Amino acid sequence: MTRKILINAVDPEENRIAMVFDNKLDQFHIETTAKAATKGNIYKGIVTRVEPSLQAVFVDYGAGKNGFLQKNEIHPDYFQEIEKNDRSLFNLIKKGQEMIVQVAKDPINLKGAMLTTYISLPGRFGVLMPGNNTRGVSRKIVEEDERKRLVGILKDLTIPEGFGMIVRTAGKGATKTLLTSDLRYLMRVWKNIDKLAMENQAPCLLYKEQSLAVRSLRDYFTTDITEILIDNPDTYKEVLNFIEMIAPKQKNIVRLFKSEKPIFTKYQLEEQISSIYKREVPLKSGGFLVIEQTEALVSIDVNSGKSTKKNSIEETAFHTNLEAAEEVARQLRLRDMGGLIVVDFIDMKERRHKADITKTMKKYLKTDKAKTKVGGITAFGLLEMSRQRIRHSITYGAYDTCKHCNGRGMTPSVEIQALALLRQLALKTLKAEPDQKFICRVPEDVAYYMLNTKREELLELETKRQVVINIDIDRTMVSGQSSIT
Numbered sequence: 001m002t003r004k005i006l007i008n009a010v011d012p013e014e015n016r017i018a019m020v021f022d023n024k025l026d027q028f029h030i031e032t033t034a035k036a037a038t039k040g041n042i043y044k045g046i047v048t049r050v051e052p053s054l055q056a057v058f059v060d061y062g063a064g065k066n067g068f069l070q071k072n073e074i075h076p077d078y079f080q081e082i083e084k085n086d087r088s089l090f091n092l093i094k095k096g097q098e099m100i101v102q103v104a105k106d107p108i109n110l111k112g113a114m115l116t117t118y119i120s121l122p123g124r125f126g127v128l129m130p131g132n133n134t135r136g137v138s139r140k141i142v143e144e145d146e147r148k149r150l151v152g153i154l155k156d157l158t159i160p161e162g163f164g165m166i167v168r169t170a171g172k173g174a175t176k177t178l179l180t181s182d183l184r185y186l187m188r189v190w191k192n193i194d195k196l197a198m199e200n201q202a203p204c205l206l207y208k209e210q211s212l213a214v215r216s217l218r219d220y221f222t223t224d225i226t227e228i229l230i231d232n233p234d235t236y237k238e239v240l241n242f243i244e245m246i247a248p249k250q251k252n253i254v255r256l257f258k259s260e261k262p263i264f265t266k267y268q269l270e271e272q273i274s275s276i277y278k279r280e281v282p283l284k285s286g287g288f289l290v291i292e293q294t295e296a297l298v299s300i301d302v303n304s305g306k307s308t309k310k311n312s313i314e315e316t317a318f319h320t321n322l323e324a325a326e327e328v329a330r331q332l333r334l335r336d337m338g339g340l341i342v343v344d345f346i347d348m349k350e351r352r353h354k355a356d357i358t359k360t361m362k363k364y365l366k367t368d369k370a371k372t373k374v375g376g377i378t379a380f381g382l383l384e385m386s387r388q389r390i391r392h393s394i395t396y397g398a399y400d401t402c403k404h405c406n407g408r409g410m411t412p413s414v415e416i417q418a419l420a421l422l423r424q425l426a427l428k429t430l431k432a433e434p435d436q437k438f439i440c441r442v443p444e445d446v447a448y449y450m451l452n453t454k455r456e457e458l459l460e461l462e463t464k465r466q467v468v469i470n471i472d473i474d475r476t477m478v479s480g481q482s483s484i485t
């Protein structure tokens with residue numbers, strides 16, 4: 001079994017990271033200069049509006065759209081001292097007040113970024129939390145002995161008053177020396193942030209998250225990684241310096257990719273990556289998944305397709321669902337889909353089969369960095385689960401909403417567009433002057449349909465209303481568009 005990390009940074013506008021397990025794509029991250037992530041960045045912001053009805057404030061932190069800061073994300077140190085009993089948000093926080101905020105969720109579409117004043121600085125093994133005395137261990141570390149060992153190390157560490165620290169999942173097996181080194185590094189980073197906050201006026205950037213390559217290694221690098229290949233010399237140096245700092249004994253696995261062939265093509269990844277953007281995902285058995293992202297949830301439908309190798313319908317359904325459970329967990333990681341997720345498995349009658357599918361689903365979700373919660377399979381064959389959204393969905397920044405269908409996936413037929421135009425004409429010509437001229441601009445296929453199939457209706461309307469109607473082709477128009485002047 002081999003685990004590799006491939007970093008494609010040869011194009012300055014795009015950075016792609018692929019984690020490969022036995023030549024199969026296991027994790028994929030992409031970042032473009034146009035849609036660069038700001039999550040984790042720390043700013044000095046200024047309150048522009050207090051909304052007691054939303055129990056939140058809006059903060060100008062230097063972005064195009066103000067950030068949204070909920071009351072429960074505001075540290076008590078920022079609350080104004082008031083003598084009266086009315087502790088409403090309007091009295092606690094004042095317009096024009098300055099505060100240090102961190103981006104908890106990137107802005108998306110028309111929504112601004114979600115902010116927090118509870119700062120967290122991630123290192124290789126731990127997370128430093130200024131203004132918080134919490135000390136603990138990641139829930140993902142489940143071994144009781146290891147948890148006790150790490151808690152013991154945390155108690156021995158000299159963590160300054162007013163600072164908390166959590167040992168990350170990557171800190172499993174870390175020694176006191178490594179955690180002490182991590183703490184010292186993070187304290188230096190915080191002191192620099194504090195200094196910049198004192199010297200600069202709001203709004204301003206105080207701390208920028210590391211590059212995608214370094215962030216990915218910080219979050220996903222483990223000792224079982226056998227090779228890290230990078231096709232860009234500058235990124236190679238950056239990664240090498242980072243590995244020398246966190247795991248000096250493994251710096252020899254970092255290599256510069258020098259082949260003429262693109263790195264992802266060389267390792268047969270481009271086809272696997274392109275499949276991430278498709279609705280249908282094939283399964284080895286002949287079945288397939290259909291993945292649909294909606295505003296409220298993600299729906300995944302499991303279909304048996306050509307999967308008919310087993311002796312009975314129940315066995316076929318069970319084995320196809322088993323395979324689908326593994327692939328669903330993988331696709332959720334690859335596409336980074338979050339929120340409510342509903343998986344429509346093939347109907348099974350036996351209760352133990354349903355329990356096995358749920359158990360399998362949870363097993364393959366264990367490797368997911370995002371927090372997940374899985375319910376059982378209902379009587380209708382549906383499995384409901386939720387998944388934390390760590391970053392934008394894979395399609396964010398890579399795809400634009402279709403200008404023809406506005407994201408619906410369908411456009412009105414030519415016949416429907418022609419009938420809608422006739423209705424508009426009937427309304428527009430209702431109070432027209434005699435011999436008044438009306439020019440209809442429509443897409444080419446609609447114009448031909450109107451002139452060939454609806455000519456009688458047009459002539460009848462012209463005679464009845466004593467007007468002149470011209471149908472003009474406008475090749476700049478897309479399906480569904482029209483104008484009458």
